[in-house]
Amino acid sequence: xxxxxxxxxxxxxxxxxxxxxxxxxxxxxxxxxxxxxxxxxxxxxxxxxxxxxxxxxxxxxxxxxxxxxxxxxxxxxxxxxxxxxxxxxxxxxxxxxxxxxxxxxxxxxxxxxxxxxxxxxxxxxxxxxxxxxxxxxxxxxxxxxxxxxxxxxxxxxxxxxxxxxxxxxxxxxxxxxxxxxxxxxxxxxxxxxxxxxxxxxxxxxxxxxxxxxxxxxxxxxxxxxxxxxxxxxxxxxxxxxxxxxxxxxxxxxxxx
Ligand code: SLL
Numbered sequence: 001x002x003x004x005x006x007x008x009x010x011x012x013x014x015x016x017x018x019x020x021x022x023x024x025x026x027x028x029x030x031x032x033x034x035x036x037x038x039x040x041x042x043x044x045x046x047x048x049x050x051x052x053x054x055x056x057x058x059x060x061x062x063x064x065x066x067x068x069x070x071x072x073x074x075x076x077x078x079x080x081x082x083x084x085x086x087x088x089x090x091x092x093x094x095x096x097x098x099x100x101x102x103x104x105x106x107x108x109x110x111x112x113x114x115x116x117x118x119x120x121x122x123x124x125x126x127x128x129x130x131x132x133x134x135x136x137x138x139x140x141x142x143x144x145x146x147x148x149x150x151x152x153x154x155x156x157x158x159x160x161x162x163x164x165x166x167x168x169x170x171x172x173x174x175x176x177x178x179x180x181x182x183x184x185x186x187x188x189x190x191x192x193x194x195x196x197x198x199x200x201x202x203x204x205x206x207x208x209x210x211x212x213x214x215x216x217x218x219x220x221x222x223x224x225x226x227x228x229x230x231x232x233x234x235x236x237x238x239x240x241x242x243x244x245x246x247x248x249x250x251x252x253x254x255x256x
Contacts, residue, residue: 007107009148015157016146016191019057020203021049021098022139025119028089029133041089043119047096048085052141052193053201058082059156059189060103060144065110067097093117100144106153108146115140141203143191159189 025045028037037044049064051057064084068075069092077086096115102108118138121129129136149157197204243249 007150007152009150010154011148013149013154014145014147015149015154016143017057017060017157018052018141018143018191018193018203019049019061020052020139020141021047021113022115022137023047023096023117024139025117025136027119027130027133037089040091042091044087044089045117045119046085046087047098047115047117048083049098049100050083050085052203053198056082059159060106060146060153061100062103063101065097065099065101067099069094090119093119103153103156105150105156106146107150108153111144113142157189 023045025043027043028034028041047066049057049061058081061084063078063080066077066079066086068077068086068088069090071092072088072090079085094117096117098113098115099110100113101110116138118136120126121134121136122138146153146157193203193205193208194201195205197207
């Protein structure tokens with residue numbers, strides 16, 4: 001059956017888009033707890049899905065469904081436009097199911113993620129943070145990968161060419177220029193993350209670089225440990241062989 005215009009898949013192409021999802025929680029100050037909040041609720045929290053650096057992601061993400069714990073009234077919350085977030089109050093931590101629905105042009109099925117809502121400070125300074133009633137942030141950087149997107153979605157994702165949604169002018173630059181400047185002018189969309197991190201946004205090329213360095217170092221340590229273990233094993237096998245030889249036990253324990 002011939003496919004409709006724009007629904008042909010672009011073979012061999014993958015487009016990824018970064019995003020951030022997670023939660024923020026803060027304990028109530030008992031002296032200033034709002035009156036409408038149930039007595040057993042100790043925290044206010046927010047669960048969210050957003051672009052890196054709060055970049056608009058609604059050109060590929062249509063809606064988000066957050067499935068809260070059953071103790072919540074109407075625990076399935078569907079957010080149809082940005083900000084894709086739910087703010088609540090409560091007393092306990094639980095797993096939140098987050099279902100991402102892509103724009104209809106994508107013809108993609110929804111994708112499900114899980115997030116563990118964190119209300120209590122964790123990590124080395126947890127006690128001091130608790131004392132100060134600090135905001136508890138638990139968030140993750142993620143990338144959605146669209147493999148072989150249909151043409152119409154690829155156009156949307158890349159803001160490609162004339163009439164591309166979200167562009168300032170929508171028209172291609174003179175002579176089809178493809179410089180970064182020309183791309184920005186006509187609103188070409190990319191998955192680039194900022195070079196440097198900021199207090200609001202920890203996800204950057206620089207952070208990625210130092211994380212790679214850290215992983216490289218960790219890898220070296222692990223390789224060193226493996227080498228040491230291997231040497232120890234050889235040493236032990238040698239000792240075992242010596243013992244066996246001195247007691248006249250054959251090296252192989254294979255049954256005849
Ligand atoms: C726990 N397994 O026991 C978890 C469940 C549920 C949290 C946590 C309810 C709010 C309400 C709320 O905070 N549920 O009553 O509306 O820790």
